[in-house]
Amino acid sequence: MLNITVILENGDTKTIQGTFGDNLLDVLRDNGIGVYAPCNGNGTCGKCIVQVKEGSLRKETMGELSKERQDKGFVLSCMSYLMEDITIAIPDSSLVGAAKIKTAERNKKNREKYEKLRSRFAALHGEVAHIHKLTIQLPEATLDDNVSDHDRLKREIRVQLGYTKVKMSLNLLKKLPFALRKNHFKITLFYTVTNERSIRIRHITWDENEKAYGVAFDIGTTSVAACLVELETGRILREISSANAQLKYGADVINRIIYATKGDGLKKLRDAIIYESINPLINELIGKAKIESERILIMSVSANTTMTHLFLGIYPDYLRREPYIPVITDTRQVTVFPWEMELMVNQNAVVIISPSVASYVGGDISAGVIAAEMRDSDTLTALIDLGTNGEIVFGNNEFLMTCACSAGPAFEGGEISCGMRASLGAIEGVEIEDETFQPILRVIDTHRPYGICGSGIIDLISELKRTNLINAKGKFNRDEPCERVLYDEYDIGRYVLAKEGEFDNDEEVAVTEIDIDNFIRAKGAIYSALHTLLESLGFAPDDLEKIKISGGIGSHIGIENAINIGIFPDIPLEKYEFIGNSSLSGSYLSLVNKKAAEYIDNSAYNMTYVELSVYSGYMDEFISACFIPHTDLNRFPNHGKR
Amino acid sequence: MLNITVILENGDTKTIQGTFGDNLLDVLRDNGIGVYAPCNGNGTCGKCIVQVKEGSLRKETMGELSKERQDKGFVLSCMSYLMEDITIAIPDSSLVGAAKIKTAERNKKNREKYEKLRSRFAALHGEVAHIHKLTIQLPEATLDDNVSDHDRLKREIRVQLGYTKVKMSLNLLKKLPFALRKNHFKITLFYTVTNERSIRIRHITWDENEKAYGVAFDIGTTSVAACLVELETGRILREISSANAQLKYGADVINRIIYATKGDGLKKLRDAIIYESINPLINELIGKAKIESERILIMSVSANTTMTHLFLGIYPDYLRREPYIPVITDTRQVTVFPWEMELMVNQNAVVIISPSVASYVGGDISAGVIAAEMRDSDTLTALIDLGTNGEIVFGNNEFLMTCACSAGPAFEGGEISCGMRASLGAIEGVEIEDETFQPILRVIDTHRPYGICGSGIIDLISELKRTNLINAKGKFNRDEPCERVLYDEYDIGRYVLAKEGEFDNDEEVAVTEIDIDNFIRAKGAIYSALHTLLESLGFAPDDLEKIKISGGIGSHIGIENAINIGIFPDIPLEKYEFIGNSSLSGSYLSLVNKKAAEYIDNSAYNMTYVELSVYSGYMDEFISACFIPHTDLNRFPNHGKR
Known part of the structure; x- marks a missing residue:
């Protein structure tokens, strides 16, 4: 050292x-x-x-x-x-400035959270690894014992583990004679168990100290997040995220689907996610950890249904056309090989894809349900995933209902003029001083704000409303002049978070009335979807015992502010919990524990999908929810009181 | 028309x-x-x-x-x-001339023979197809029934066939939405059964009249033979053969193995067999039958252990080094994909490779045992496969013993100056007129002889001995001048089968004393191997109830002549049967009947291999057998009497 x-x-x-x-x-x-x-x-x-x-x-x-x-x-x-x-x-x-939020620390906390989730799941349901390791000394070949290399291996595995079939790919078989003879027929195997009689070898080495790793992915419409896992311990070594490289082809799933149907659009989208998002993220994860890609023996992916189709290169057009049919939801039934996907992992690695429920409730939600531990108790819980699409699951260990609403990318900073992902330089939290209307910013990993992410917008709109700078429709109060509120030539107002030159910034960072309007429609979609889903089963928000919020909108979402502007129902704050990226943590759980992967499959199979677009009353609910907080203030008795 | x-x-x-x-x-x-x-x-x-x-x-x-x-x-x-x-x-x-042998007719007879073999096997053991076909009408997708395309298919398969898992490759899944919508959700599937709960789709089409085909291969060291099979009927549509394109890298397995260990030799050998033998043969088979390669849903391969290794691209060097270890014999345990082999068949086709027994008893012999029907009765049978290597199996429904001897390529025309495969222009049969010593030739598919194949050499040497033109050591009788026997400047004699200009021939076709000597060592190896194998179990040739001869040496081998020159033991002629290319017919059987494929696996597993090189007495046997017919004439009581 x-x-x-x-x-x-x-x-x-x-x-x-x-x-x-x-x-x-x-x-x-x-x-x-x-x-x-x-x-x-x-x-x-x-x-x-x-x-x-x-x-x-x-x-x-x-x-x-x-x-x-x-x-x-x-x-x-x-x-x-x-x-x-x-x-x-x-x-x-x-x-970096004093107001900075340290991503590294927060990531560390997230990792700890995910690893604790893993422990709790294992305590309840047991833990079975996908990838097993075995170091084995075979008797050396002689004229009297001249069975083939493969039979010699199979014989010893049968003795030691009881399996009678030892399958492997041709490319592994080609390595077998060399690996065996490198260290006097002592070799180390990594394998998966197919059934009680049969295993499949995934990696062979003569070096018994070699470790195996896995990469868990959440592929969101806007962001891609991943973590690197040491399989032996289940420990998350690193976590990382980046923008989804498909963004250049469309901000939301509908635009991506349309792009996919034109010319070689599908190939471009697939190539973008693999070559420009997934493989570079793997490269960064393993590069920093000094691990070869050959060592990655398992990869898990949770994504919404469209992202799953595009990741696999499957034509997605029927997802958006009535009657909204995915090509596949039960992804267990399709065999995915790393080589055909050109994934930067061992070519014999296992690839697990979380199964989808319907066209607009994907594997990210199946995985999210396990991360939200919804099926582990009778607590009536709602999971709200704030991504580019908003998905909601409601239920407990007895039932699971789900619906989706097209919130758009506002929660992830999309459709907001200065919006950005919750990454370096994003304003993640805002307060507005009562007298001066000056902003107090919390910025990720620096004190120079480049833009604003979802949680920052929630804070800002709540603060603008609290300080009466905007009204219930999200328009600036033209009667109350304020140094921070400016109007352009078309009389569109904006609140300036950072002036040009302020915080060493080159450009102004501001949120406009158009941004606020976009955001109000997004939050209205979420609120009305939850309300409609509950109502369809005869429940009201007050019946909820727990609301778990997940998504990539910024890890420190201000729940109070979110209620104040009417994204979430006005129920006691202690019922709320922000569980981070539940798609990623579910993906991680499915990677380290085969039982969890099975549990996700099972959740997807057992979830009942409610199609809101055909549900009468949803549209009225939505329109009423497009106010701050709502047209019906009785639903928000604490509005303005906190 | x-x-x-x-x-x-x-x-x-x-x-x-x-x-x-x-x-x-x-x-x-x-x-x-x-x-x-x-x-x-x-x-x-x-x-x-x-x-x-x-x-x-x-x-x-x-x-x-x-x-x-x-x-x-x-x-x-x-x-x-x-x-x-x-x-x-x-x-x-x-x-073509009158003396010609019509390959087409003979192939037709072979096909009939193979198809009869299939019927007999099915009658005894049952018949289960690898590839099944199903045409299915799915209910069209609606808002009320909006499950995924794959679930829709799975649901209907469950109803109709009872399978709950419907697996397919990613490339097939990509085609599924289009195939379904081409003809109102009516599709035709070709699938294999994995187990009682699960099937794997191999091909999807909207055209219910599409047929599936298979190609069965025998990859010999010298020749590659193949046939095209219509899977629905099991009918052989065409049969074909060519030289093994690896010949240019060495005539026998040892030389090929040595070549494989040098530089990119292994790749060259693999490429030669795939790109220059197998794929062109498939192309010719399907081209003439006007079938697309996509329609080939199964391929079976029987080959000796070295050819199996080279076909798969596996390093073969340990096969030839003591203690003679194959990398793999149990080929069921390696998953072989057409795309990774670059085989010209459907990329989701099943590839079956007959399992080997040992380094020098390969899948051609495992397949041969089934073609020889050795395990279907208690008849004590020997199977003698005359290829570049000679392999012998002895046994019945109770036991199977096997050994190999390095006969060299003489039976296939190798190491013979005018030797050639049993193909167009090969002298396949020879008689020598008593008085004139003039040859009477039978030539394949023409009357112009280009060379001589194995069966022709057997006939010729037998006739040369019968007419006393050669002695027991295979040397020409210098006391008896003959217009057809010439000597070169080193006094090496030769018998001229066709003079320059005769039969419109450009070059002389002759067999020399060196050729005869090479052939005698090859036949000595076979005879002594059979004798040693029998003796090792306390049997003698007279105990044999049946001897089945197979191999590519020419289909009309003269058994009498073969006994006369001491290849085979002097037992009643009616015990002999020439069964053609047993590797190909076994390969064909394994292609059309899954039970036969299992039976071949089982045969390979249950065969006991005897390593002749470590068996005392074998060398003496070999030396004694290097005479025409043998040093111990008591073993050939009928020699010179027929």
Whole structure:
């Protein structure tokens, strides 16, 4: 281990450790030192500079740094790699602001949350791995014992494990003679169990210390999230997310489907998700963990039905045409090979895809139900997944009802002029000062706001309403002038979150009346869908014992504000829980525990889908919900009181 | 239909039918008119000329034909295609000779033999198809019945057939929505049964008249044989064979293995068998039958262990190194996909490979045992497969013992100066006239001999011995001059079967003392192997109730001559039976009947392999057997008496 002594401007000194060859920026961030690097370590923004006081670093291109500063020992930390013990000084200007939200810490908390979910599931339902490991010493071949390599292996497996059939792909079989003879017929196998008599070998190696890994994916319409899992322990090593590369072909599923039906649109969409989202994310996950893609022996995917079709390259057009028919929901019945998908994992890896329920309730929801632990008790629970589409599940261990509403991408920052995903530079939380109407921002991983994500918009609209800057229709109160509220040439108002130049920002960040209007329709869709679903079964919001919110809108959604603007019903706050990305955590659970995968299959099979578009009354509900909070204020008795 | 009126030189007239676009040579041959085309219809030999008297043909290149002859209406029949009714005259010189053996007729007889074998097997053991066909009308999708396409299919299959799992590959699933909607949700499926609950779809079509086909292969070291099978009826539509394209890399398995271990030798060998033998043979089979490769839903392969390894691209070197270990014998346990093998069949086709017993007893023998019906009665039977390697199985319904001997390629015409496969132009039978020592030849499909195949060599050596032209060591009797026996400058004698110019031949066809010596060692290996195998169990040749001979040495092997020269033991002729290519017929049987495939697996598993090389006494037996017929004439009491 190498020691890095870090001196801060305030005089604090801290010593942290790294390994030869480690990237300096990574080491600093991993040790809680929030170095600012908006270009994300590509050496292009020139923000992550530190000054070397003692020792030296291996440096790559220092393009953004003047000769003068270089001579003073300044380096771009993202382009520097450890060689020996060093002492560095970090200027305040290289650190992210005080108001920042630390994604790394939050991700760590999420990981802990997911791993606890795994433990609770295992305690209730048991735990069975998909991938098993076996190191086995075979007797060496002789003239008296000259059975084939494969028979020799099969014989010993039968003795040790009792399986009589040992299947493998041709490409593995080709490696078998070499692997066997590399270490005197001692080999290590990774296998899956097909049934009580039969196993399938997934990987063969002569190195008994080799570990196997898995990648769990949530493919959302707007974002793709993934985590890397060490299979032996079930531990999540890293979590990551990025925009869905299909965004350039359409913001929502309907536009993607339309694109898929034109020319080679389907191929382009499939290629985008595989080559531009999934494989780069895997590459980043394994690159940082220094793992070869060959070591990934299982991959799980949870996605909405359209994303599942596009991931598989299946023509999706019948999803959007009445009577809205998916080609497949029960994804267990289709054999998916990594090679045909060109996935960057071991070519014999298992690929699990969470099954869908219907055209607009996908595998993300089947997986979400397990993450929300809805079937583990009789607590009447609603799961609300705020993605580009909003899906709602209502039920408990006795029944599950589900519906979908087309909320649009507003919750993920889409259709909002300054909207963005909940990633670096996104305003995730907003307060408005009572007297001055000045904003107080919480920004992800930096103090410079680039845009606003879903949870920030919820906060903002709630605060604008609370401070009477907007009315119930979401229009700015033209009677009350405010320095932060500006109007354009068409008299469209906007609230300025960050002025040009403020927070070192190049551009203004503002939310307009059009943005607010878009958001109101999105939230109206969610509220009315939940209300209609409950009503269809004779329930009212007050009957709900638990509401679990999931989605990628930003992890610290302000439930109170969300109720204030009428996304969620006005029931006691303690009934609410934000469970993070339930599609990803369900996907993770299905990856580490075969029982969980079966449970997801079972949930999908047992969910009853309610088609809102044919449900009378839904449209009226929706229109009433397109106000802040609602036309019927009796439903929101606490509005304005919190 | 178009009428072709054919006028022969002897004045006979015959009218046959063809279709617009048919190749004239094919039509003539299909109608039993033996037009001579040694280049096999490539337009290069210029032999298949006919004269058009009335009507016209579409002609491709007529390169070999003089302008003068073309003006007289002569055409190459192989390069001519029907357009309208025609009258043609065929000169005698374009017809194959009278002494010819008609492969087409013999193939037809073989096909009948194989189909009868299939009936007998089915009568004893039952018959279960691999590929099943189902035409099914699904209810059309509606808003009230909006399950996915796949669930809709699964639901109906469950009702009609009782299976609850309906698996398919991703590429088939992609076709499903289109196939369903092409004909109002009525589709036709071809599927295999995985177990009592589960099926796998192999092909989907909206055309209920589509038929499925299979191709059965025997991959020999020297020759590759195949037949095209209509799965619904089990009928063999066509049979075909060619040289194994790997021949250029070595004549026998040892040389191939050595080649495989050098550089990219393994890849070259694999590519040769797939791209230059198997796929062209499939192409020819389906081309003539006008079937698309997509329609081939099953392929079976029987081959010796080395050929199986090379076909699969598996490193074969441990096969030839003590202790002689195959990588795999139990080929059921490896999943082989047509796409990864680049086989010219439907990409979801089933590929069955007959399992091997040991390094030198392969799937050709496992398949051969079923073709020889050895396990269907208590008759003590020996199966002798005369290929490049000689393999022997001895036993009945109670036990099976097997051994292999390196006979070399002499039985298939290898290591013989004028040797060739049993194909067009091969001398397949020889008699020598008593007084004149002139040869009487039987040539395959022509009267012009190009070389001699295995059965011809057996006849020739037997006749040379009978007429005292050679002695027991296979040397020409220098005391008895003969116009047909010539000596070269090193005093190596040869018997001239065809002189230069004789039978329109360009070159002399002769068998030398070296050829005879090579052949004697090959036959010695077979005889001594059988004898040793029997002796190891306390049996003698007289105990044999049946000897079945198989192999590609020529279908009309003269058993009497084979005994005379000491290949086979001197037991009553009626105990012998030539069963043709047992590897191919076993392969065919495994293709049309799943029970037969299981039976082959079972045979391979239950065969006991005897390693001759470690068996004391085998070497002495071999040396004694390297005479005509043997050093111990008591073993051949009828020698010289028949």
